[in-house]
Amino acid sequence: MLALTRRQGERIVINNNIVLTVVEIRGDHVRLGIEAPREISIYRGELYDSIEAENRKAAVTIPKEDMEERLKQWKK
């Protein structure tokens, strides 16, 4: 991982089209501004982690045959 030291108001430019700005530092909170093209998805890490974890769990919990037979009886 590349680690850079920045002061408040300083920026990091990534790939010519993403700009991170350190907007504010207060105590142990850092406020970051992010400018990026719309197709770049940006998530708080813990939110993304929760989706990843739920997807991994869902992938190994598909219903067994007896459960499936019951689900099949449910119509829209």
Place this chain on the structure above:
Amino acid sequence: MLIQSTKFGEIYVEEERIVFFPWGIPGFRNEHQFAIVPMTDDSPFSYLQSVENADLSFLLIEPFTVFKDYQFELDDEIAGEVGLSGENPPCIYNIVTVADKLENMTANLLAPLIINWASKEGFQLVLENVKYTTKHRVFPNDSGCEELGQSADESTTLTEGGR
């Protein structure tokens, strides 16, 4: 197209049921092609089966039959990335997790799958600043399985067998 599936064995899936996920889905970034196969013709449930990875399948639900007031905003520019518009609205599915027993299955309303059936493209949208979570009960309580059209007795028996 013939697809190898650990769950279903070798299955034939019509090309029109195969959707390209340009960004994969969280946790499975390198999986780009999935077949969406309805459980039955009129079921709200479908399976999402990876074309490339036989071991990878998910249970999906079309949310609006169960979560009648489910709604979220889809940013125009994000929608445009996969060719969606007012004239070509998306199909929405949510991934279901079956924990211990069927009655406790939950749907991930925080991260719906957005499918463009015209271009056969899809992605999983992660909603922000919404009241939804990754775990919404599909059946409101333990007796909810009556909605499946079975008597409570049968359900109990099947549940025990399924553990």
